[in-house]
Every structure is written in C-alpha cells, then in structure tokens.
Amino acid sequence: MISIDELNRILQTKFKNQEIEKIVIDEAFNRVITEDIYSNIAVPPYNKSNMDGFAVNEKSDEYMMIDEVHAGDNRDLKIEGNECTWVATGAKLPEGTNYIVPVEYLGIETEEMASYIIKNQNKIILNLNEDENHILKNSYLSNDPFEENHIVKKGIDIDEGQLLLKKGTKINERNIGLLASAGIKELNVYKLPKVGIISTGDELKLINDVNSKTIGNTVKKAGCEPKFLGVSKDDFEELRELVKTALNEYDVVITSGGVSRGKKDFTKRVIEDLGGVLVHRAKIKPGMPILLGEALDENNCNKPLICMPGNVTSCVIIAEVVVYPFLKSLMHESMDKHIKQFKISEELYSQFDRTVYMPVRIEDGVAYPTFEGSNMIKSVAYADGLVEITDDKKYNKNELVDVWML
Amino acid sequence: MISIDELNRILQTKFKNQEIEKIVIDEAFNRVITEDIYSNIAVPPYNKSNMDGFAVNEKSDEYMMIDEVHAGDNRDLKIEGNECTWVATGAKLPEGTNYIVPVEYLGIETEEMASYIIKNQNKIILNLNEDENHILKNSYLSNDPFEENHIVKKGIDIDEGQLLLKKGTKINERNIGLLASAGIKELNVYKLPKVGIISTGDELKLINDVNSKTIGNTVKKAGCEPKFLGVSKDDFEELRELVKTALNEYDVVITSGGVSRGKKDFTKRVIEDLGGVLVHRAKIKPGMPILLGEALDENNCNKPLICMPGNVTSCVIIAEVVVYPFLKSLMHESMDKHIKQFKISEELYSQFDRTVYMPVRIEDGVAYPTFEGSNMIKSVAYADGLVEITDDKKYNKNELVDVWML
Numbered sequence: 001m002i003s004i005d006e007l008n009r010i011l012q013t014k015f016k017n018q019e020i021e022k023i024v025i026d027e028a029f030n031r032v033i034t035e036d037i038y039s040n041i042a043v044p045p046y047n048k049s050n051m052d053g054f055a056v057n058e059k060s061d062e063y064m065m066i067d068e069v070h071a072g073d074n075r076d077l078k079i080e081g082n083e084c085t086w087v088a089t090g091a092k093l094p095e096g097t098n099y100i101v102p103v104e105y106l107g108i109e110t111e112e113m114a115s116y117i118i119k120n121q122n123k124i125i126l127n128l129n130e131d132e133n134h135i136l137k138n139s140y141l142s143n144d145p146f147e148e149n150h151i152v153k154k155g156i157d158i159d160e161g162q163l164l165l166k167k168g169t170k171i172n173e174r175n176i177g178l179l180a181s182a183g184i185k186e187l188n189v190y191k192l193p194k195v196g197i198i199s200t201g202d203e204l205k206l207i208n209d210v211n212s213k214t215i216g217n218t219v220k221k222a223g224c225e226p227k228f229l230g231v232s233k234d235d236f237e238e239l240r241e242l243v244k245t246a247l248n249e250y251d252v253v254i255t256s257g258g259v260s261r262g263k264k265d266f267t268k269r270v271i272e273d274l275g276g277v278l279v280h281r282a283k284i285k286p287g288m289p290i291l292l293g294e295a296l297d298e299n300n301c302n303k304p305l306i307c308m309p310g311n312v313t314s315c316v317i318i319a320e321v322v323v324y325p326f327l328k329s330l331m332h333e334s335m336d337k338h339i340k341q342f343k344i345s346e347e348l349y350s351q352f353d354r355t356v357y358m359p360v361r362i363e364d365g366v367a368y369p370t371f372e373g374s375n376m377i378k379s380v381a382y383a384d385g386l387v388e389i390t391d392d393k394k395y396n397k398n399e400l401v402d403v404w405m406l
Numbered sequence: 407m408i409s410i411d412e413l414n415r416i417l418q419t420k421f422k423n424q425e426i427e428k429i430v431i432d433e434a435f436n437r438v439i440t441e442d443i444y445s446n447i448a449v450p451p452y453n454k455s456n457m458d459g460f461a462v463n464e465k466s467d468e469y470m471m472i473d474e475v476h477a478g479d480n481r482d483l484k485i486e487g488n489e490c491t492w493v494a495t496g497a498k499l500p501e502g503t504n505y506i507v508p509v510e511y512l513g514i515e516t517e518e519m520a521s522y523i524i525k526n527q528n529k530i531i532l533n534l535n536e537d538e539n540h541i542l543k544n545s546y547l548s549n550d551p552f553e554e555n556h557i558v559k560k561g562i563d564i565d566e567g568q569l570l571l572k573k574g575t576k577i578n579e580r581n582i583g584l585l586a587s588a589g590i591k592e593l594n595v596y597k598l599p600k601v602g603i604i605s606t607g608d609e610l611k612l613i614n615d616v617n618s619k620t621i622g623n624t625v626k627k628a629g630c631e632p633k634f635l636g637v638s639k640d641d642f643e644e645l646r647e648l649v650k651t652a653l654n655e656y657d658v659v660i661t662s663g664g665v666s667r668g669k670k671d672f673t674k675r676v677i678e679d680l681g682g683v684l685v686h687r688a689k690i691k692p693g694m695p696i697l698l699g700e701a702l703d704e705n706n707c708n709k710p711l712i713c714m715p716g717n718v719t720s721c722v723i724i725a726e727v728v729v730y731p732f733l734k735s736l737m738h739e740s741m742d743k744h745i746k747q748f749k750i751s752e753e754l755y756s757q758f759d760r761t762v763y764m765p766v767r768i769e770d771g772v773a774y775p776t777f778e779g780s781n782m783i784k785s786v787a788y789a790d791g792l793v794e795i796t797d798d799k800k801y802n803k804n805e806l807v808d809v810w811m812l
Contacts, residue, residue: 025619026634029626042567043783044613048671071640071670072608090609150679157782173725174765174812177783180619202478203496207450213431213586217579220435228432234477264477264494312587316580338744359580375456375596376563377449406580 004284008325011292015304017251017330018121019191023177028171030223031189032332037165041184042155047097049087054124056084059146063124065117069094073346078095084124086113088378094149096335100150101126114179119382152190158182168332196250198242199231200257200267200379201310211256211315222327234264243270243305247297251330257310259289263277266301267291267307273301275305283354283391286314286374290322313379317357320386320406338405340385342367348387348401349394359383360403367403410761416732417698420684421655421710425597431585434577436629438738443571446560453503455493456556458516460530462490463514465552469530471523475500490530492519506556507532510710534607544788566590574738585637599736601625602656604648605637606760607664607716608674616783617662617714617721624725624774628733640670642679649676649711653703657736663716665695673697673713674757682710689760689797692720692780696728719777719785723763726792726812744811746791748773754793754807755800765789773809 002010021036043080049055056063056079059066063084067077069091077094079085084101085094093100101112128147158164164178171179171187177188197219200214212228219226232239239258246253258267259280268291271277275295280289284335284352291307306323308315325335342360351355359380360367367387371379387395395401408416414661426440447769452791455461462469462485469490475497487493490507491500499506509516513533525607534550549770570584573768577585577593585593602624605618618634635652638645645664651657664673675699677683681701688696712729713722714768731741748766751774756762765771773793779787790808793801801807 026622029623046612071610072611074612075658078524090607092612157784171623172812173620173627174722174789175787176623177616177722178787180616181718181783183614201496202476205478206452206480206498210583210586214579214583217577217582218573221579254532277477284444289453312583316583319579370510375558377587378563381581381584406578 001281001282001288002279004282004321006321007279007282007290007292011306011326012277012320013330014294015302015326015330017190017193017332019189022186022188024186025171025176025184028176028179028187028189029093029274029315030170030172031187031192032168032170033187034190035055035167036055037179037184037187039158039160039162039164039184041158041183042160043152043158044152044156047093048152049089049093049100049153050101050152053087053100053102053105053150054084054099055079055087055093056099057081057096058098061126061221065092065122065124086117092098097151098149099146101149103147103248105145114379121178125397163253170333185375190330190332192224193251193327194249195224195226195252195254195327196229196246197226198246198253198255200234200239200255201231202234202264204231206273210312211310214312214316214325215256215308215319218316218324219327220224222324223331224327234258234266234300236269237268238324239266240270240273243295247274247303248299250303252304252306252327254306254308256308256315259291259309271295271305272308275302283349284318284321285354285356286311286371287318287357288354289314290318309374311374312377313359314374316377316380317359317386321357339402340405341400342403343398344387344395344401345369345397348389349396349397350389350391353391355391356389358387358389360385360387362403367401407687407694408685410688410727413518413685413696414609414728416684416726417530417710417712417732418536418735420700421658421736422726423599424592424775428592428594429599430592431577431582431590433593434582434593436576436578437593437598438574438576439571440594440596441573442569443585443590443593444564444572445564445568445584445590446642447564447589449564449587450558450560450562453499453560453651454558455495455497455499455506456558457506457508457590458495459506459508459511460490460494460558461493461499461723462505462507463734464504467728471530474556478598492523492594503557503678504555505552506549511551524608525590539754540595554620557736563666576739579687583588588707596714596736596738598630599657599733600655601632601658601660601733602635602652603632604635604645604652604661606640606645606661607637608670609641610637616718617716620718620722621660621662621714621725621729624722624730625733628730629737640664640672642672642675645672646676646679649701650680653680653701653709653711654705656709658710658712660712662714662721665713666695666717677701677711677713681708688723691757691762692717692777693724693727693763694760695720696724715780717780719765720780722783722786723765723792727763745808746811747806749804750793750807751803753801753803754795756795756797759797761797762795764793764795766791766793768809773807 068086070088071090079094079096216226258265271293279292289309293305362384385405474492479494485500486504622632654698664671677699685698695715699711767788791811
C-alpha cells in the first residue's frame with residue numbers, strides 16, 4: 001500500500017488542467033489568471049490636483065485666472081507666465097502647471113471663491129500677510145504656498161506598460177482594483193473543473209444517501225460546482241453506464257461505495273473495464289479502501305476517477321485530504337492549510353502503519369477527538385478540524401497538537 | 407470622532423437580519439440555520455450486519471438457513487432456535503438476531519457460499535476445528551464466533567428525536583452528512599443580505615471606477631451577491647434618486663466617494679435628506695471620512711447606508727474592517743479573523759490618535775508594509791493582510807506582529 005502523500009502526488013501529477021476561458025472581471029473573484037497582465041494606460045492618466053486651488057506656472061503674488069477645471073473636465077488647457085486656472089481636487093491640470101496654490105492662500109473658503117472671483121475680476125491675489133491665522137488654519141499648509149506642489153503625477157499609481165499581476169495570481173478584493181484601475185475588462189482564467197458525483201449501493205434503497213451531499217459540499221468549499229448524477233445499484237452494467245456517461249461530461253468523476261473486496265464491490269471492475277486502476281488502498285485511516293482510476297472519454301481525453309469508500313466518515317475524510325487538494329491543484333491554487341494549535345484531550349497515536357486523520361471538535365482551546373467508527377456520521381459531523389498522525393507519531397494527553405482547521 | 411470598534415458596534419447593533427427562507431439542503435452550503443433541527447428517524451433505521459455472514463438467534467455449531475438478506479432488502483424476517491439467514495454487510499437483520507457469525511467460520515470465502523449451501527442443503531456447520539488457520543486468517547476474528555456480535559444497533563449513529571444541529575449552525579461539508587442521514591430535505595436559513603453598490607464622482611467620466619469592483623469582491627468574499635447600480639455624478643438629485651431606488655430593493659446600500667467636506671461632497675446631504683446620519687468620520691487611517699446613515703424604504707423598513715471614502719485604498723480597507731464584518735453579522739456568522747504572526751520589516755506606529763490599518767505583503771515570513779497613499783491602489787493591491795495599530799501601540803523593526811490575513 002502507498003502513503004496518502006504518494007497517492008496525492010500521483011493524482012496531482014497525472015491530471016493537470018490547462019483549459020482556459022475568457023471572462024469579464026466582474027466574474028473573476030477567486031479565479032486564477034493564465035498569463036501576466038500588463039497595463040495599457042497610466043494611472044492617473046494625467047497630472048491632477050490634490051487640492052481645491054489654483055494651477056500656476058511660476059511663483060508670483062498675483063495671477064490672472066483664465067479658466068476653471070473641475071473633476072471630469074477633459075479639456076487640454078495651457079497656462080504660462082502669471083496665468084492660472086481654478087482646479088478642483090482631482091481635476092486634470094493644464095499644461096505648464098508647476099504648482100497648485102491651495103484656495104486657503106486667498107484667505108477665503110472654497111465656498112466663497114465664486115464671489116471673490118467676480119469682485120476681483122479674475123485677479124487672484126495671494127493673501128499671505130493680511131490674515132495669517134485664517135490662511136494657516138489647516139495645519140498642513142505652510143506659510144509658503146510653493147513649498148509643496150500638490151500635484152499627483154501621471155502614472156504615479158500605475159505606469160503605462162507596467163506588469164500588474166503575474167500568471168497564476170488569484171483575483172481577490174484587493175488586486176481587482178488594479179485591473180479596474182487600468183481599465184481591464186476581460187481576463188483569461190483557468191476553467192473550473194466540472195465534478196460529477198455518483199453514489200452506489202443497494203442499501204441506498206433503504207437508507208439515505210449521505211456521501212453525495214458531503215462530497216458535494218467539499219467540492220463547493222473548493223470553489224467548484226458539483227453535479228449529482230444519481231445512485232447506482234450494486235450492478236456492474238448500471239454503474240459502468242453511469243460512469244461512462246459521466247466521463248464525457250465531467251472533468252472529475254467521483255463515486256462512493258463498492259470499493260472493498262466483497263462480491264458486490266463492482267467499482268474496481270468497472271474502472272478496469274473502462275480504463276485502469278491507478279491506486280487501490282492507501283495507508284490511511286479511515287478511508288483505506290480508496291480507489292483511483294483513469295479512463296478515456298469519447299474524445300480520448302484521459303479523466304480521473306476517484307472512488308471513495310462507502311463508509312460515511314471515511315468518505316468525508318478522503319474528500320478533505322484527497323479531493324479538496326486535487327481540485328485546488330486543478331484550479332492552480334496553492335493548498336494553504338489553516339493550522340492552529342490546541343491541547344489534545346486524550347492520547348493519540350497512529351495505527352497499523354497508517355496515517356490517521358483524527359477529527360476533533362474544538363472547545364475552550366482543547367481539541368476533543370470525535371471519531372467513533374468510520375460508518376457513523378457523528379464521527380465527523382461535529383468536528384472542526386483534523387489531527388494528522390503519521391505512522392511513528394504519538395501525542396500525550398494535554399500535548400499541543402497541530403489541528404488542520406476545516 | 408468615534409473609534410472603529412464603536413462604529414462597528416453601532417452598525418451591527420442597529421441593523422439585524424431576521425429574514426428567513428426555506429431551501430433544499432443541496433443549496434444549504436455555508437448557510438446558517440434559524441432553528442434547532444431534530445431527527446425524525448433513527449440511523450441506522452434497523453439493526454444491521456457489520457459482516458458478510460449468518461444471523462443467528464442462539465449459540466450452536468449447526469444451523470438451518472431459512473433465507474438470505476442482502477443490502478436493500480426491506481422484508482421483516484424472524485429467526486428462532488437454530489434457524490439462521492445469510493446476511494450481507496449492511497443487511498437488515500431478522501427479528502431474533504443475537505449474533506452474526508462471519509462467513510469465515512464456515513471455512514470458506516464469501517464467493518464459495520452459494521455452492522456450499524447447495525452441497526449442504528441449507529445446513530450451516532461451523533468449521534471451527536478443521537482448518538483453524540483458514541478461519542483465523544483475518545486477525546480480527548477470534549476463535550469464538552460469538553465473542554463479538556457484529557451487529558450495528560438501530561439508532562447508534564442518530565437517535566430518533568435527537569437534536570442534530572443547533573440554531574445558528576452554519577452548514578458545511580461535515581454536518582450536512584447528519585441532515586442527509588436523517589432524511590432532512592429542507593431547511594430554514596437566514597436570508598442573505600442583498601447589497602447594492604453605487605459609485606459617485608464626476609471624475610469617473612475620465613478615470614475608471616475602481617471602488618465598485620473592490621467593494622463587490624469584498625461582498626462576494628463574505629458570501630453575498632453584490633449588484634452594481636451605476637455611477638452618479640456629483641449631483642444631489644441624481645445621487646438622491648439612485649440611493650432612494652436602491653433602498654427599496656437592497657438590504658444594504660453602499661456608496662463610495664463624496665464623503666469629504668468639499669462643496670461637491672453631496673453624499674452626506676443626500677443621507678440627511680432621505681434619513682439620517684449615524685456616524686461621520688471615525689478614528690481610522692486610512693478611511694477617516696467614512697459615513698454611516700439610515701433611511702426608511704417604501705415599506706418603512708429602516709435600511710443601512712454605508713458611504714465609503716472615494717480614495718481607492720481607503721475604500722478597500724473600510725470594506726475589510728467595516729463592510730465585511732457587518733455582512734457576517736447580518737448572516738449570523740461569527741467574524742473569525744485568521745491571524746498569523748510575522749516579523750515586521752520596519753517600525754510601525756499609529757498616528758493622530760487613530761487606529762491605523764497597515765496593509766502588508768508577506769514574503770519569506772516577513773511582513774512588508776505596502777501603503778504609499780490612500781489614493782493609490784498599489785497601496786493595498788498586493789497586500790496579503792492588515793496590521794492593526796491601535797492608538798498607543800508601536801512596533802519595532804523585526805518585532806513579531808499579528809497580521810490579519812485577508
């Protein structure tokens with residue numbers, strides 16, 4: 001039998017996802033880009049004002065105001081000599097602007113500006129001495145109106161031609177701002193794997209199917225959409241047809257049940273018939289009977305088959321430690337386990353040379369094992385995480401253990 | 407000015423979500439249930455066999471086989487005296503079953519069972535002495551076929567009437583197994599808040615709108631669906647109409663821009679006109695101009711208005727520290743911050759009596775501040791987390807800091 005790490009390596013090495021689709025950036029949350037993205041524009045696209053005030057070309061005490069520029073005004077203006085224009089915060093600056101003189105240096109408020117202009121017939125006189133306290137009420141203004149230029153330079157946020165995001169970056173709520181800012185509307189991203197789920201077992205006529213629901217939610221947790229394809233009886237032909245059809249429509253086919261060695265365990269025979277077995281049984285507890293296969297679909301594309309144990313808790317654990325990382329790998333995402341440390345409430349050790357995944361519930365900083373049997377859902381339903389116990393490890397009661405939070 | 411904690415407290419205390427909807431469990435991933443859920447059935451619903459073997463009533467060396475029970479067979483059978491039935495793993499046990507004798511005790515494999523039965527005319531003779539090694543090849547079988555009963559008791563996983571999940575539980579890939587197991591098809595869950603997003607600013611005629619995209623992705627990260635309702639010019643009537651319409655359709659209305667004190671900052675006047683201002687400005691950097699309001703919709707339902715600063719990085723940070731926790735509170739989820747510790751690459755301290763949220767990028771275990779100005783998206787676009795620096799705190803270079811991973 002192979003280890004669970006080796007099993008995951010086989011699965012993730014054998015099957016890769018290079019399928020690409022183009023989407024609009026509004027749909028790009030949590031998607032991974034397939035190529036480097038550069039900006040075609042500079043941000044801001046022009047020099048702009050950081051203050052309400054006057055754009056001036058050279059230092060002076062007195063200016064002639066030749067125009068007004070508000071945010072959203074795209075005209076190409078020009079100033080020279082002692083000409084100035086009114087510029088609102090964020091406004092595009094006229095060519096020749098070397099300083100913004102904040103409106104406070106007139107000794108007035110922004111609101112008083114219009115009447116001041118009319119009264120002074122467009123003559124702007126800096127009021128540096130008359131009412132110093134008034135001018136300097138904003139602590140960030142010095143007595144020298146030219147000390148700081150208050151100009152936000154074109155391209156200071158994003159340069160034209162700049163690399164914005166590297167291939168393999170996942171779009172989030174922060175880096176989408178770069179794309180929006182640079183005016184990027186569409187992106188190439190890796191397609192999400194489509195996952196088809198099949199349950200097997202005659203007993204599902206009498207008891208409720210649990211595995212398709214837990215597997216389905218693990219698929220959703222990974223960020224993919226699961227599709228439940230139905231229940232097969234313990235019947236070779238019926239299961240074979242379901243799996244064969246699923247292979248043509250889905251990138252990953254997951255079954256549960258029928259992977260032991262009993263006479264009604266048809267799954268392995270179906271895999272052998274449709275393709276081949278990659279792995280049967282791994283050194284893991286619970287979930288040892290895990291079966292991995294491969295088969296060609298009608299387009300000769302080789303597809304992975306993950307055949308989960310029928311026991312409900314084994315199925316949940318294999319979904320967490322095999323299916324979830326595999327889907328993340330197909331999505332080109334790193335598997336960033338969230339590990340927290342807690343005291344363990346009782347002694348824990350691995351068994352039979354297998355890696356044990358012990359489900360634990362966290363309460364008041366203590367991790368309590370919840371496992372009571374792999375065929376009972378209560379063994380994992382209330383767990384918050386898993387403790388991984390490799391073959392040679394033993395944890396004493398009250399020892400700090402790493403818990404992989406689910 | 408109030409602190410950011412106080413601002414969040416006001417928002418989360420004033421607005422609660424008690425709206426409920428009934429959904430099928432396949433759509434319940436990540437949803438929060440509004441009531442305790444009990445099981446109407448026992449799981450398993452009958453005593454069942456844990457092995458392939460024979461259901462027997464009393465200890466004996468020899469039995470008469472009166473029937474076969476396979477998984478999925480729902481008949482009510484009964485055995486007494488030295489009668490037995492064949493039972494497959496998972497099969498429903500006949501009334502009167504006290505032990506399962508595993509098939510191995512006949513000295514044969516499951517596959518050989520049919521011919522054995524014919525040959526022996528339904529007489530089942532335990533083969534304890536003849537071929538001990540054969541019988542005991544499975545290390546879990548003792549020499550005494552009655553030592554363990556191999557019966558899975560009705561209700562051992564779930565009792566009839568048992569409390570499965572408490573009100574306020576979020577459905578995940580583990581606990582959905584309980585619901586599926588108990589045959590629960592539908593659930594009452596809290597409705598997800600509908601979030602409408604409006605951008606404001608004349609400058610959006612010339613530069614790209616960034617805030618609606620970053621806010622939108624924060625809303626998605628929380629697990630809700632955002633709806634972008636358009637851009638308003640810096641115009642009182644236009645913004646008022648957009649917000650008023652949004653109030654009728656959305657549970658939360660988020661605007662960005664126009665929250666400073668300039669003459670074109672209409673947002674506060676719109677809020678005052680439609681309802682009232684709850685908070686304007688908070689002791690936070692970046693994002694100080696944050697504005698919270700409330701207003702009645704056409705059904706006299708009081709709705710929250712969150713008016714974000716226009717600066718792109720301020721907007722991202724306020725979305726993370728105000729909008730995200732608020733949505734989680736409306737979804738009845740706890741705000742489980744993921745905190746990791748890293749060395750900080752430079753000295754950090756709070757400023758002007760405000761709580762500073764410093765975006766940091768993590769590289770090789772070191773946190774590097776990325777902030778260069780609240781109006782530049784590069785200040786936060788490449789950040790992995792935030793360092794919260796409250797008013798009296800100072801971190802030295804290389805000191806370990808808590809990073810709130812985003």
